[in-house]
Amino acid sequence: MEKFITHIGTGVPLRRSNVDTDQIIPAVYLKRVTRSGFEDGLFAAWRNDPEFVLNQPQFKSATVLVAGADFGTGSSREHAVWALQNYGFKVVISSRFADIFRGNSLKGGLLTIILDQSDVEAMWEAIEAEPATPITVNLEERTVSYGSKNLPFAIDDYTRWRLMEGLDDIGLTLKQTDFIDSFEKKRPAYKPATLPIRS
Amino acid sequence: MILPSHYLIQQVDTQKEHETVGKTLAEKIWAEHVVRQADGEPDLIYIDLHLIHEVTSPQAFDGLRLAGRSVRRPDLTIATEDHNVPTMNIDKPIADPVSKLQVDTLRANCAEFGLRIHSLGDKDQGVVHVVGPQLGITQPGMTIVCGDSHTSTHGAFGALAFGIGTSEVEHVLATQTLPLQRPKTMAINVEGSLKPGVTSKDIILAIIAKIGTGGGQGYVIEYRGSAIRALSMESRMTVCNMSIEAGARAGLIAPDQTTFDYIKGKPHAPEDFDPAVAYWKTLFTDSDAKFDVEVDLNADDLEPFVTWGTNPGQGLPLNAVVPNPADFADSEQRTAAERALVYMGLEAGTPLKKIAIDTVFLGSCTNGRIEDLRAAADILKGKKIASSLRMLVVPGSARVRLEAEAEGLDKVFLDAGAEWRNAGCSMCLGMNPDQLAVGERSASTSNRNFEGRQGKGGRTHLVSPLVAAATALRGTLSSPADL
Numbered sequence A: 001m002e003k004f005i006t007h008i009g010t011g012v013p014l015r016r017s018n019v020d021t022d023q024i025i026p027a028v029y030l031k032r033v034t035r036s037g038f039e040d041g042l043f044a045a046w047r048n049d050p051e052f053v054l055n056q057p058q059f060k061s062a063t064v065l066v067a068g069a070d071f072g073t074g075s076s077r078e079h080a081v082w083a084l085q086n087y088g089f090k091v092v093i094s095s096r097f098a099d100i101f102r103g104n105s106l107k108g109g110l111l112t113i114i115l116d117q118s119d120v121e122a123m124w125e126a127i128e129a130e131p132a133t134p135i136t137v138n139l140e141e142r143t144v145s146y147g148s149k150n151l152p153f154a155i156d157d158y159t160r161w162r163l164m165e166g167l168d169d170i171g172l173t174l175k176q177t178d179f180i181d182s183f184e185k186k187r188p189a190y191k192p193a194t195l196p197i198r199s
Numbered sequence B: 001m002i003l004p005s006h007y008l009i010q011q012v013d014t015q016k017e018h019e020t021v022g023k024t025l026a027e028k029i030w031a032e033h034v035v036r037q038a039d040g041e042p043d044l045i046y047i048d049l050h051l052i053h054e055v056t057s058p059q060a061f062d063g064l065r066l067a068g069r070s071v072r073r074p075d076l077t078i079a080t081e082d083h084n085v086p087t088m089n090i091d092k093p094i095a096d097p098v099s100k101l102q103v104d105t106l107r108a109n110c111a112e113f114g115l116r117i118h119s120l121g122d123k124d125q126g127v128v129h130v131v132g133p134q135l136g137i138t139q140p141g142m143t144i145v146c147g148d149s150h151t152s153t154h155g156a157f158g159a160l161a162f163g164i165g166t167s168e169v170e171h172v173l174a175t176q177t178l179p180l181q182r183p184k185t186m187a188i189n190v191e192g193s194l195k196p197g198v199t200s201k202d203i204i205l206a207i208i209a210k211i212g213t214g215g216g217q218g219y220v221i222e223y224r225g226s227a228i229r230a231l232s233m234e235s236r237m238t239v240c241n242m243s244i245e246a247g248a249r250a251g252l253i254a255p256d257q258t259t260f261d262y263i264k265g266k267p268h269a270p271e272d273f274d275p276a277v278a279y280w281k282t283l284f285t286d287s288d289a290k291f292d293v294e295v296d297l298n299a300d301d302l303e304p305f306v307t308w309g310t311n312p313g314q315g316l317p318l319n320a321v322v323p324n325p326a327d328f329a330d331s332e333q334r335t336a337a338e339r340a341l342v343y344m345g346l347e348a349g350t351p352l353k354k355i356a357i358d359t360v361f362l363g364s365c366t367n368g369r370i371e372d373l374r375a376a377a378d379i380l381k382g383k384k385i386a387s388s389l390r391m392l393v394v395p396g397s398a399r400v401r402l403e404a405e406a407e408g409l410d411k412v413f414l415d416a417g418a419e420w421r422n423a424g425c426s427m428c429l430g431m432n433p434d435q436l437a438v439g440e441r442s443a444s445t446s447n448r449n450f451e452g453r454q455g456k457g458g459r460t461h462l463v464s465p466l467v468a469a470a471t472a473l474r475g476t477l478s479s480p481a482d483l
Helices: A079-087 A099-108 A117-129 A157-165 A169-174 A177-185 B005-020 B025-032 B058-067 B097-113 B128-135 B149-157 B166-175 B200-211 B233-246 B257-263 B273-280 B331-344 B370-380 B398-406 B409-416 B465-474
Strands: A006-009 A011-014 A064-067 A091-094 A111-114 A135-138 A143-146 A149-152 B034-036 B043-046 B049-052 B077-080 B116-118 B143-146 B160-163 B177-180 B184-191 B219-224 B250-252 B293-298 B305-307 B315-317 B359-362 B390-393 B441-444 B459-462
Touching (some): A011 A117, A079 A099, A099 A111, A169 B166, A177 B043, B025 B034, B025 B160, B049 B128, B049 B166, B077 B128, B128 B398, B149 B160, B149 B233, B166 B177, B200 B233, B233 B250, B233 B370, B370 B398, B370 B465, B390 B409
Parallel strands (some): A011 A064, A064 A091, B184 B219, B359 B390, B359 B441, B441 B459
Antiparallel strands (some): A006 A135, A135 A143, B043 B177
């Protein structure tokens, strides 16, 4: 995973709440068996509308998605994170994220940042007034800044460290194999197993 | 009676904790599964069961291969094909080449890593959350995960069960654990008794309408109260299934005699049943435990519920009218309602019961079990569905289908003019050919009414199996009382 320390890019205002993962990437686009190539499915239904914000030329190269509340609700599909990343997004900002989506994004290196709804709305206005406004996301300092604004955001130390180091979660857990071995030794015998098959 | 040693250890621990402060059920299960705890790090949690399907696993297996890793516990892993499989002509090769590749990839991965798989045509194939419980491998006190958000279904057994992303699927395959932040706890107390014609689907739709699609974010919900205790296992699964629609990753119900009776006799029920039951009986929220949040709902007042909008929180009693967006005080909700009415092609003030339906879908991990089919068949028996609509009946699993056929339910559905299909997720998410056309309107027993969920441009009203059957007969959204 690529290290994430700071990112500077422009934003795109997505003035919608409850953007569920079926909107981020509809199910018919989930049939690939790779992690790449999902950008075509991103917001597929909405992108048919020429007025949709992603279709507007001034937002073409944006890398920071600024969305309404409850972003990423619904399905656990990590394809939603891949679609956003494959399209070019590095950061998503919202006042509330669905739990599974947020977990997936932080595993995969897409930084999801929670700001107050009033700060999100102020960002929408600033970006709409000047789409080229540079937005700086500093994970080390835990701040989002643009224009004269410098907004702190919260992220737990562990996740921040893992993202800044670009570390693979599995590799970290495999260092704890001794703990897993000893846990398994005391697992009770009546816990079910899928093998051997009983019918 | 001889108790397993683990049980005794837990018992002592729990007793000690008791003297200070009680634990909720979710906290007890969590504590029993902590592999490693360290300051400033997420807890490493052991996973008792990992369910796999074709859509969210291929990239995880690829990751294992790239890193030269194996599956740590094939004996705690089980796969089935459900999300994109066809529900017709299942004896022929899958027509859609992309779906076929995904299913073939799952089969090849299971063969390579030595995993149990139930493929199309096998009697244990079906929607992953129907398969686990019917095999008896879903049991109280377990941690259960799957790359599917409706894994919360298994919480009905008093298990901590939740959906995960593909990176986490890979993590569980490799380590049988997950690093997780401990969730907060929410109690939803449903007291009273349901009127005839009102079901557990109406309970959960009413809960989501009350707390919103984000209300459960960060929480594990425990459903409690007399109305919950009175539910069958399958009805409890319907409630827990839609926890994620309220934003909660997991929802659970303390196990009781209903739970034990359901598991007994299932293929993977504990061979040594009594010690297991003795342990299961310790799985309840202590009387002095504190939830972070409590929510109350009165079951006596509940009516059949239906959604009018494009998220599961946009629901109302069936006797209501389509709401006027202007009546929403919150600006975000007002905008969402305006958008939803445009998408749904509805006018404010229209009685919900006047809405004409094109397709009725009976099935899914929410309402595709035998009791759901029985309840709908009871209403349809000897009658014909409205000529203005089609009805798809898709059993949740091949076993459910066989059971229904043994009871003659297939004949009831076919005689009524409905289609009797093979098992799969089908029109719940429209990954296979079972989809709505643009502008087509469904009454669906599934779990999500998002824009385009059941097919691009399709319009979904979420309903119970009873409302689905009554609607199929009348052609407009209806409750059994309208017949």
